[in-house]
Amino acid sequence: MKKLQKADYIKMYSYMLKIRRFEERAAQLYGMGKIGGFCHLYIGQEAVVVGILMTIDKNDSVVTTYRDHGHMIARGLDPKRIMAELTGREDGYSAGKGGSMHMFSKENNFYGGHGIVGAQVPIGTGIAFTHKYNGEKNICRTYIGDGAMNNGQVFEAFNLAALWKLPVLYIIENNKYGMGTSVDRAAAGLDLYKRGEAFGIPGEKVDGMNVFSVIEAADKAGKYVREGNGPYIIEVQTYRYRGHSMSDPAKYRTKEELDNYKQTDPIEIVKAEILKKKIATNDEIEKINKDTLEEIKIAAEFATNSPFPNDSELYTDVYL
Amino acid sequence: MSTEILMPALSPTMTEGNLSKWLIKKGDNVKAGDLIAEIETDKATMEVEAVDEGVVLDLLFDEGEANIPVNKAIAIIGDPNEKVEVKKESPEEKVIEEKKIEKNIEKKIESKKDQIIDTPSPKIEKDINLSSEEITMRQALRDTMAEEMRKDNKVFILGEEVAEYQGAYKVTQDLLQEFGKERVIDTPISEHGFTGLAVGAAFKGLRPILEFMTFNFSMQAIDQIINSAAKTLYMSGGQINCPIVFRGPNGAAAQVAAQHSQDFSSWYSQVPGLKVIAPSTPYNAKGLLRSAITDPNPVIFLENEILYGLKGRVNNDINFSIPIGKANIEKEGKDLTIVTYSIMLQKSKEAASRLKDQYNIDAEIIDLQTLRPLDKETILNSVKKTNRLITVEESWPFGSVGSEIANIVQRDAFDYLDSPVIKVNSADVPMPYSLSLEKLYLPQVNDIIDAAKKVSYIK
Numbered sequence A: 001m002k003k004l005q006k007a008d009y010i011k012m013y014s015y016m017l018k019i020r021r022f023e024e025r026a027a028q029l030y031g032m033g034k035i036g037g038f039c040h041l042y043i044g045q046e047a048v049v050v051g052i053l054m055t056i057d058k059n060d061s062v063v064t065t066y067r068d069h070g071h072m073i074a075r076g077l078d079p080k081r082i083m084a085e086l087t088g089r090e091d092g093y094s095a096g097k098g099g100s101m102h103m104f105s106k107e108n109n110f111y112g113g114h115g116i117v118g119a120q121v122p123i124g125t126g127i128a129f130t131h132k133y134n135g136e137k138n139i140c141r142t143y144i145g146d147g148a149m150n151n152g153q154v155f156e157a158f159n160l161a162a163l164w165k166l167p168v169l170y171i172i173e174n175n176k177y178g179m180g181t182s183v184d185r186a187a188a189g190l191d192l193y194k195r196g197e198a199f200g201i202p203g204e205k206v207d208g209m210n211v212f213s214v215i216e217a218a219d220k221a222g223k224y225v226r227e228g229n230g231p232y233i234i235e236v237q238t239y240r241y242r243g244h245s246m247s248d249p250a251k252y253r254t255k256e257e258l259d260n261y262k263q264t265d266p267i268e269i270v271k272a273e274i275l276k277k278k279i280a281t282n283d284e285i286e287k288i289n290k291d292t293l294e295e296i297k298i299a300a301e302f303a304t305n306s307p308f309p310n311d312s313e314l315y316t317d318v319y320l
Numbered sequence B: 001m002s003t004e005i006l007m008p009a010l011s012p013t014m015t016e017g018n019l020s021k022w023l024i025k026k027g028d029n030v031k032a033g034d035l036i037a038e039i040e041t042d043k044a045t046m047e048v049e050a051v052d053e054g055v056v057l058d059l060l061f062d063e064g065e066a067n068i069p070v071n072k073a074i075a076i077i078g079d080p081n082e083k084v085e086v087k088k089e090s091p092e093e094k095v096i097e098e099k100k101i102e103k104n105i106e107k108k109i110e111s112k113k114d115q116i117i118d119t120p121s122p123k124i125e126k127d128i129n130l131s132s133e134e135i136t137m138r139q140a141l142r143d144t145m146a147e148e149m150r151k152d153n154k155v156f157i158l159g160e161e162v163a164e165y166q167g168a169y170k171v172t173q174d175l176l177q178e179f180g181k182e183r184v185i186d187t188p189i190s191e192h193g194f195t196g197l198a199v200g201a202a203f204k205g206l207r208p209i210l211e212f213m214t215f216n217f218s219m220q221a222i223d224q225i226i227n228s229a230a231k232t233l234y235m236s237g238g239q240i241n242c243p244i245v246f247r248g249p250n251g252a253a254a255q256v257a258a259q260h261s262q263d264f265s266s267w268y269s270q271v272p273g274l275k276v277i278a279p280s281t282p283y284n285a286k287g288l289l290r291s292a293i294t295d296p297n298p299v300i301f302l303e304n305e306i307l308y309g310l311k312g313r314v315n316n317d318i319n320f321s322i323p324i325g326k327a328n329i330e331k332e333g334k335d336l337t338i339v340t341y342s343i344m345l346q347k348s349k350e351a352a353s354r355l356k357d358q359y360n361i362d363a364e365i366i367d368l369q370t371l372r373p374l375d376k377e378t379i380l381n382s383v384k385k386t387n388r389l390i391t392v393e394e395s396w397p398f399g400s401v402g403s404e405i406a407n408i409v410q411r412d413a414f415d416y417l418d419s420p421v422i423k424v425n426s427a428d429v430p431m432p433y434s435l436s437l438e439k440l441y442l443p444q445v446n447d448i449i450d451a452a453k454k455v456s457y458i459k
């Protein structure tokens, strides 16, 4: 693996922080009635998507679930336009028609944002199929929730991907719960990464609170897939600090459990590493904090000032 | 610069909250992400984080204060050196700002209310077993399931989050506690699998009630519903029946966009072998769900999330049922017939009352209750009396329930019609997310009034 440069550390820290600040602001706007419907926050899971991002090629593709704000930020998309989609405005990535769960940016090879559990898995496999078909050296990163790992189409996709050696990297974001159901109440056999074994898909488990572990695994797996060996599964052990969506009081878990995970906060881990390695001073970190807060504040202002879509937009985009 | 921390809405239905505990005090330095307070909502107690940074300049409410409106300032943070600036906002500005906020909340509540006003039906009032107490649709459904589970231990419930979580929409509240985990079963997110399993169990003699968290997810399982549940009695020459209820919320909720807002009533109504029910009030939900659970055939029971909170009086007799296949004449009238079902009943009633007031049109409203088998007789008799028909439903226009009704009426009552039948449906597009577009997408009271004017040739 390529040695991480100083700039990489700063990039990781900034992106993770940006995701967190974005989600906190989204929660606030939801509280003010500016965002409606379902809104699933990524707080606590930042190291997963940022770790994976560090190994991504510009032309690689990504597909994920409805818990997608952080994924888009990590893909380098504009927080202003992401937030504007959350508020249902014209400037949003889906022009206000998709909302929090259904956002896309074809230009950036980001294929959603999918609201139906499991649906993104065959879709990501199909995007990988296209990379191979076109003779491209790119891969598709396909994210899967722990709960989604019990959805039948996931296994059909695994079989197809292995059978046809498709360049797809499956990333299971195991945040311990699918809505209110803990993994042990939903999955027989707790090692989700082993579920590709029968198809000959290698897999491994990674600490998802630690971005450095994620990068290492993502790098190794990415190379394996890019070299044409077929699919690979990484199961990332992570945790969401908030409820499943804004309206979930999360009574199915204890406060101690949550507090425990907060002890290994992914952003704090990077920050400590940066200070220890003297990559940046405390003051420089503080400046990043301030700038990030400001950037997200501006995004929120943009998103609440962007116009609502024109009424005539109701009938556009049904067909090309 | 100082920033107000506002009472947040922590659930889509929350309008006020109680401040159970401050986790900060005056003079504290707070950073974005720090926990600042514990707020008790209508559902639970939740922690609130700071979004902005600064020194806590003032806490505007004491711990324990209750019923603080959403969006009201509860604390002020900022730079202590600029303390003078804190309340710089002129009183007038403040009032304007507060008015704006209040208006916003009102709008939110209004738009919710808009959809769930119920006026008691005169017919129901005559029911001698009518409860004095009003209960919600949610509770009516729950009670009926519990009553049937007490009577017949072959009845059991399965679905996502139905047991420990008490139902994603709390329709199965307390059932786990009463009936235990053998009969109230949480499933993984494996719709195709657990639907097939439930169908198999029904073939073998159990009577499953299968909850889809929403009917949007029944699409993952639609093969088992149609190819297995609906057809096996026929394919087995009458040997194997399938006594199962598929239930859950159907249609649009609030701003959950295209993949979570879809009305499947006409899809399922197309299928021979299925029965399809869509209740509109707590009263008929009770009677119809009982018929569904005791029916020897597969029944699709389409609820509506926005109606879950609708309150009304019910018949408390534990054997009270409403027959499948029978429509209810919700309101008698002589000038035109409105055929509708589910949530659109409420909108149709509102439209009828305005039609009376503004145009002196006396509309008859038929609430279908069952979509398959369709109560043709009640519809035809009404049209023969009023000579005009509009249908009102939330599904897409192509091949909707109204399309079939229009066909039946033109075939069997052609000579009675004084105008073409007009259908009121949702827009022929996927459901958009944005609030303004969502409203345009759904049939509104005004659309019903316009259709009524058209069939009455009123400009």
Ligand SMILES: Cc1ncc(C[n+]2csc(CCOP(=O)(O)OP(=O)(O)O)c2C)c(N)n1
Binding pocket: A065, A067, A115, A116, A117, A118, A144, A145, A146, A147, A148, A149, A173, A175, A177, A178, A179, A244, B160, B189, B191, B213, B217, B220
């Ligand atoms: C097919 C389907 N069934 C049910 C749902 C409702 N639902 C949305 S998210 C979710 C839990 C998914 O959990 P997981 O896969 O672990 O992802 P996480 O939310 O933890 O990121 C459920 C049941 C859905 N969207 N799609």
Ligand SMILES: [Mg+2]
Binding pocket: A145, A146, A147, A173, A174, A175, A176, A177, A178, A179
């Ligand atoms: Mg999960």
